Amino acid sequence: MKIGASYLGNGTCEFTVWAPAHEKVSLQIVSPNNRIIPMEKGEQGYFKVVAEDVLPGTLYFYKIADSDYPDPASHYQPEGVHGPSQVIDHNSFKWTDVQWSGIPLEDMIIYELHVGTFTKERTFEAIIPRLQDLRDFGVNTIEIMPVAQFPGDHNWGYDGAYPFAVQNSYGGPDSFKNFIDAAHKQGISVILDVVYNHFGPEGNYISQYGPYFTEAYKTPWGSAINFDDVQSYGVRNYFIENALYWLQNYKIDGLRLDAIHAIYDLGAKHILQEMADEVAQLSETIGRKLYLIAESDLNDVRVIREKQFGGFGIDAQWNDDFHHVLHTLLTGEQRGYYQDYSSCEQLAKAYKESFVYSWHYSATRKRYRGNDASQQPAQQFVVCTQNHDQVGNRMLGERLSHLVNFEALKLAAGGLLLSPYVPLLFMGEEYGETSPFLYFVSHSDPDLVEAVRQGRKEEFADFHSEIDSDQEYSDPVSFSTVEKSTLKWELRNEGQHQVLLELYKYLIQLRRSLPALKNLSKETLEASAVDDEKLVLLHRWHQESHIFVAMNFNDKDVTFKANISGGNWNKILDSAEQKWMGPGYTMPNLLMEAQEVTIKPQSFVLYQKL
Known part of the structure; x- marks a missing residue:
């Protein structure tokens, strides 16, 4: 069932709203x-x-x-979350990306981007001049953080109150389409982060x-969305229509589904499965593959099976395990959920099997977690060093x-981009951005503002000790934080x-x-570790092409014997070389089987x- 205001042309518009508890609803034309x-x-x-007599730009409410x-x-x-809605004619936009066919999932290099901090202008239009720079160093997919209308002018986007409306301070519907059209002309897919x-x-x-x-379940944000309780049919329709809306009207290439572990549905057909079916049908209709990528904390292959x-038939999911173990090896942090990760053996398992926790006991969660993902294709997992x-x-x-x-920054780049998974970079990562990425909101309700301030401080408790001063805390409501x-x-x-940018590019x-x-496969990959030396070794192959990778997470030189098959191996990249502003290399240019070699620290x- 189509919902919202559908402009039919010639001053005619159809309005549809689901309000099952009411006997009377009226359309209030404001302007x-x-x-x-x-x-x-x-x-x-x-x-x-x-x-009749309703043109694009008409402002309206529903009267209940x-x-x-x-x-x-x-x-x-156009006037924010408390103002009237506006009629939009989606057919009036002149797309120029007529030859666009999308980027296959297995070829994606994803770049996560927040509109409000990517440029000082904080608009869709301001991103366009930078698209060529992104393409030139290798990005072919932008994952844009949520753009659904939120209160005020600055927010991460996860406080959206109108899932179909493009944020007004970013430029609105046509500006968003201009950005997507320009990205497609540069050969860049666009994935939109949505919150369901x-x-x-x-x-x-x-x-x-x-x-x-529904009160049947609880989420970190309060009552859960009603996907399986009484009258859930209208709620399910609302979110499925939202997914199709972005893919159809904005030519979005895929959706990143936020925190699906907080989507509860015990019905015979899970809402994510129904959504995947509808998106697959739309893909067939338009002749272009459209993707759904889940953020999931479950380590459950049912999401992508x-x-x-x-x-559920979702195309791919984020793999937090990969990030967590790589992060701990690089930083040595052991607070919060990082306590569950510490070893090179775990990283080797992440390379080979995807999940580190595949029905293993988590000391932090105090329960068993995850299942076996080793048989799922590698391209179904999106990995990162930062997000x-x-x-x-x-x-x-x-x-x-x-x-x-x-x-260590160079080592992180190698650990990510030499993996068999789909890599995601967080904006600025490619050149070692020095600006932090802080949490910020622009709510107008004073009580809500104070609740956000206190809530964030409580969330930080597991990661920061009592000696952290309040002066270090950036007020999420202050524009200076943005x-x-x-x-x-x-x-x-x-x-x-x-x-560093050149290293990412190479x-x-x-x-x-x-x-x-290029061949993303766990079947043609061997991963091993020497935990005492903090060493991880990878061997990947496809037909006659073989590569060998050694990663040293130690802060000292490590000597080891190369576990490679017969023949000679030619070095094509060493992060310790002076070319990459390293301390100078010790690994030989030509490597032979069982040769004893020494690798520099954090390289x-x-x-x-050959």
């Missing part, structure tokens, strides 16, 4: 000519009216029991319309560039930052040119079999 139009209630609680509320499926909120597990706390009038929430084998959560949920918003030295988090784009042309080139790296080396 340009104030009037009230009764709506007709149809099957399953959907109210409809086809209104003498109160005016914005459209829960509003396509635009909760609504933001301010400007959220959704409960005035129907039973969108095909539906004929009892899965908005892992950086922004730290009190000081530290990136890896704040936590480790330059040699300014602190804004990228220093010019750094990419300076010193070590430029060298590693991406190797992923695309060497068959052993990696890549060989290709």
